[in-house]
Amino acid sequence: MNKNILLCGVGGQGTVLASKIMAAAAMNKGIPVMTAETIGMAQRGGSVFSHLRMGEAAHSPLIPKGKADIILGFEPAETVRMLPYLKKDGVVIVNSRAVMPVTAALKNSDYNGKEMIDYLKKKVDKLIIVDSDKAAEYLGSAKVTNIVLLSAAIRSGELGLLKEDIKQAIIYKVPERFHELNFKALDYLDC
Amino acid sequence: MKKQFVMGNEAIALGAIAAGVNVVAGYPGTPSTEVLETIAKNNDGSIYVEWSINEKAGMEVAAGAAYTGARAMVTMKQVGLNVAADPLMSLEYVGIKGGMVVMVADDPGPISSQTEQDTRTFSRFSKLPLFDPSSVQEAYEMIQDAFDYSEEYHTPVFFRSTTRVCHGYASIDIKKKEEYYINKIEGFVKDSSKWVIFPRLSFNAHRNIENRNTKLSDEFSEYSRNYIIPSAGKHKALRKGIATHGISYEYTMENQEAGNEIKLLKISTPYPFPEKLALEFLEGLDEVLCIEELDPVIERELIYICGKYNLSVKISGKQDGYIALSGENSVESVKTAIDKFLGRVDEEACLDMLDEEVPELPIRPPVLCAGCPHRGAFYSVKQAMKGKKTIYCGDIGCYTLGNAMPLDMVDTCLCMGAGINIAQGVGHVEPDTTCFAFVGDSTFFAAGITGVVNAYYNQANMVLCVLDNSTTAMTGHQPHPGTGRTMMGDVVTKVSIEKILRAIGLEVVETVDPLILEESVECVKRVAAKPGVKAIIFKSPCIAITKPKGSVTIDKDKCINCKKCISQLGCPGIVIVDGKPSIDKSLCVGCKLCTSVCPVDAISSEVM
Numbered sequence: 001m002n003k004n005i006l007l008c009g010v011g012g013q014g015t016v017l018a019s020k021i022m023a024a025a026a027m028n029k030g031i032p033v034m035t036a037e038t039i040g041m042a043q044r045g046g047s048v049f050s051h052l053r054m055g056e057a058a059h060s061p062l063i064p065k066g067k068a069d070i071i072l073g074f075e076p077a078e079t080v081r082m083l084p085y086l087k088k089d090g091v092v093i094v095n096s097r098a099v100m101p102v103t104a105a106l107k108n109s110d111y112n113g114k115e116m117i118d119y120l121k122k123k124v125d126k127l128i129i130v131d132s133d134k135a136a137e138y139l140g141s142a143k144v145t146n147i148v149l150l151s152a153a154i155r156s157g158e159l160g161l162l163k164e165d166i167k168q169a170i171i172y173k174v175p176e177r178f179h180e181l182n183f184k185a186l187d188y189l190d191c
Numbered sequence: 192m193k194k195q196f197v198m199g200n201e202a203i204a205l206g207a208i209a210a211g212v213n214v215v216a217g218y219p220g221t222p223s224t225e226v227l228e229t230i231a232k233n234n235d236g237s238i239y240v241e242w243s244i245n246e247k248a249g250m251e252v253a254a255g256a257a258y259t260g261a262r263a264m265v266t267m268k269q270v271g272l273n274v275a276a277d278p279l280m281s282l283e284y285v286g287i288k289g290g291m292v293v294m295v296a297d298d299p300g301p302i303s304s305q306t307e308q309d310t311r312t313f314s315r316f317s318k319l320p321l322f323d324p325s326s327v328q329e330a331y332e333m334i335q336d337a338f339d340y341s342e343e344y345h346t347p348v349f350f351r352s353t354t355r356v357c358h359g360y361a362s363i364d365i366k367k368k369e370e371y372y373i374n375k376i377e378g379f380v381k382d383s384s385k386w387v388i389f390p391r392l393s394f395n396a397h398r399n400i401e402n403r404n405t406k407l408s409d410e411f412s413e414y415s416r417n418y419i420i421p422s423a424g425k426h427k428a429l430r431k432g433i434a435t436h437g438i439s440y441e442y443t444m445e446n447q448e449a450g451n452e453i454k455l456l457k458i459s460t461p462y463p464f465p466e467k468l469a470l471e472f473l474e475g476l477d478e479v480l481c482i483e484e485l486d487p488v489i490e491r492e493l494i495y496i497c498g499k500y501n502l503s504v505k506i507s508g509k510q511d512g513y514i515a516l517s518g519e520n521s522v523e524s525v526k527t528a529i530d531k532f533l534g535r536v537d538e539e540a541c542l543d544m545l546d547e548e549v550p551e552l553p554i555r556p557p558v559l560c561a562g563c564p565h566r567g568a569f570y571s572v573k574q575a576m577k578g579k580k581t582i583y584c585g586d587i588g589c590y591t592l593g594n595a596m597p598l599d600m601v602d603t604c605l606c607m608g609a610g611i612n613i614a615q616g617v618g619h620v621e622p623d624t625t626c627f628a629f630v631g632d633s634t635f636f637a638a639g640i641t642g643v644v645n646a647y648y649n650q651a652n653m654v655l656c657v658l659d660n661s662t663t664a665m666t667g668h669q670p671h672p673g674t675g676r677t678m679m680g681d682v683v684t685k686v687s688i689e690k691i692l693r694a695i696g697l698e699v700v701e702t703v704d705p706l707i708l709e710e711s712v713e714c715v716k717r718v719a720a721k722p723g724v725k726a727i728i729f730k731s732p733c734i735a736i737t738k739p740k741g742s743v744t745i746d747k748d749k750c751i752n753c754k755k756c757i758s759q760l761g762c763p764g765i766v767i768v769d770g771k772p773s774i775d776k777s778l779c780v781g782c783k784l785c786t787s788v789c790p791v792d793a794i795s796s797e798v799m
């Protein structure tokens with residue numbers, strides 16, 4: 001199995017942990033994994049990404065343009081920004097909640113991500129939109145948005161990993177007191 | 192052997208542990224920091240680990256350890272090597288006893304650095320052998336080789352990696368504890384003809400180094416990590432080849448077709464260059480494409496070899512436009528270069544999906560975090576000095592981000608500690624300018640103290656602002672002398688910045704909380720009016736190491752929509768919703784700075 005998953009968002013949204021969980025799940029199945037992510041200055045409110053490559057075919061941790069099987073977008077504009085990485089017929093999972101950059105606020109813009117979502121609807125056939133505000137309300141926490149998005153990736157059938165694989169990886173990567181919340185987030189889209 | 196999923200920097204650290212490293216020193220700097228942190232995290236107590244005050248100190252601590260026969264490593268980023276250059280240049284002449292690895296992380300892009308300098312070029316200048324890994328697995332194995340070569344040839348060696356290897360993760364094979372090398376330390380043996388550098392010693396050492404490097408060039412031609420991949424399949428008769436290194440090697444392999452390989456030379460030790468291996472590679476070729484990041488090191492070496500042996504092979508790369516002169520390579524840029532080199536047209540070239548219909552994408556430059564105390568410090572100074580002729584000399588750290596609009600409070604930034612001396616230089620020429628220098632606590636210890644002594648001794652007129660957030664924030668919260676913690680986990684006496692400043696002779700040293708705006712502004716006005724060198728310590732901890740104090744709310748009825756909170760502070764925690772300022776609760780930590788800016792008291796705090 002060879003899969004390229006690109007996670008993108010804004011610093012602090014939990015992209016890195018989501019990528020770590022998927023990597024751990026792949027490792028458990030004996031699949032070679034490589035990842036690369038934004039570290040350092042850009043983390044301070046900047047655009048962040050995490051490339052995840054599973055399988056024998058990958059040489060470098062960065063996914064070449066046009067080769068991502070799935071884009072897991074934590075923010076609408078960041079998802080559009082990464083679209084050149086998507087392969088033909090690739091899956092895009094996008095969180096509809098926008099994060100306004102300081103530069104937009106200063107310019108009096110009322111950027112809310114809607115036009116980004118509209119653009120994605122026009123361009124991407126396999127688009128899954130997740131409303132993280134609604135999920136957070138139901139789950140009582142916004143901290144597990146990454147897991148909700150991850151569960152959407154599992155449901156798409158393109159991830160090559162099953163819910164049970166991810167569940168095992170959560171047990172391994174996340175402190176025990178958060179397990180229940182994470183499992184609930186993993187099931188959220190199914191109920 | 193066992194499988195583990197690790198970051199490149201973690202692999203380097205685990206490799207050093209497997210090589211029996213005894214002493215590790217370093218100074219934090221992206222993308223090198225995690226190497227030392229991983230050593231500390233996996234330390235069974237037998238390894239001495241320290242965050243040194245700066246790279247020069249770290250280099251000297253490691254050298255001292257290696258003099259005794261201990262295996263030592265010093266870690267830093269590429270610009271840190273400039274700070275450590277003085278001891279290193281001499282150390283190469285003196286030599287070492289235990290294996291000593293100088294681990295330097297280069298940053299093509301640059302992604303988070305001031306320069307795009309190439310440590311491979313530094314290795315030729317300083318004459319130290321250099322190891323340059325391509326992948327996380329190779330980094331793990333190669334660092335162990337580096338210790339062996341260092342010990343065998345009594346020279347410190349460079350282990351140089353770049354961001355994409357340092358910060359890439361991979362599942363790799365690592366040794367079990369039973370397989371680790373155990374280093375026996377002989378201890379320091381007095382011999383002033385060996386350890387004390389004098390012109391006579393240097394003359395002899397210089398000759399020996401040159402001879403040794405000639406020998407090493409031969410040895411590196413046999414080194415298993417320098418190798419040739421022969422041409423195959425449809426490229427069997429092709430008289431063209433590729434020479435590459437580091438992460439660019441992996442990008443090249445991504446573009447190689449299994450069974451139809453183009454002849455390839457992989458260089459893991461660019462200095463001393465494996466000349467014999469290169470000659471073997473050049474045999475039967477008419478053209479070579481060099482795929483490198485930063486300096487054209489391999490390209491120059493091959494051009495030199497072609498000249499030396501009178502070979503008629505055309506060497507391409509950076510000088511003739513195949514590879515970009517600056518920035519990092521990518522799988523795509525390497526593909527484009529190879530296509531051009533082979534005269535190949537790619538029919539499947541990926542169409543950019545972003546067409547003319549794409550909505551304008553918001554720009555997200557990095558900004559000071561919501562609630563960052565630096566915002567308060569910069570804003571206080573800005574308010575206090577309104578209408579006055581000033582210069583704000585910045586420095587290296589999170590607070591470089593004070594340059595962003597709307598604060599716009601960084602006029603200069605050069606290198607660690609430079610702001611303090613630049614402020615003096617400006618002041619000597621423009622006596623009517625109030626010269627400010629902003630320096631963080633960690634940078635103050637690393638490179639700021641001598642600047643303050645210089646200012647005081649030479650009777651400069653300046654205001655020093657120490658932004659003390661009790662941590663080394665930008666690189667991920669490492670301890671420093673002001674924090675009272677060491678990397679060995681010991682609690683030690685804190686070094687007081689105020690006491691240092693007073694001991695130098697400064698009479699005006701005030702400490703203020705930058706998040707209490709009124710007091711802060713008054714303090715700046717008071718201090719700036721005094722003559723000579725004076726200091727303000729803005730003391731408030733980094734928000735990433737403290738618990739949030741709650742958050743603020745904007746009373747929609749009171750708000751007159753002047754947007755002053757946004758236009759004055761540029762805090763990412765204040766956004767616009769339905770045309771009006773609103774607090775993003777997921778970001779606000781309740782620093783309350785905005786409550787002091789609102790002209791109608793519409794912002795109030797909720798205590799958690």
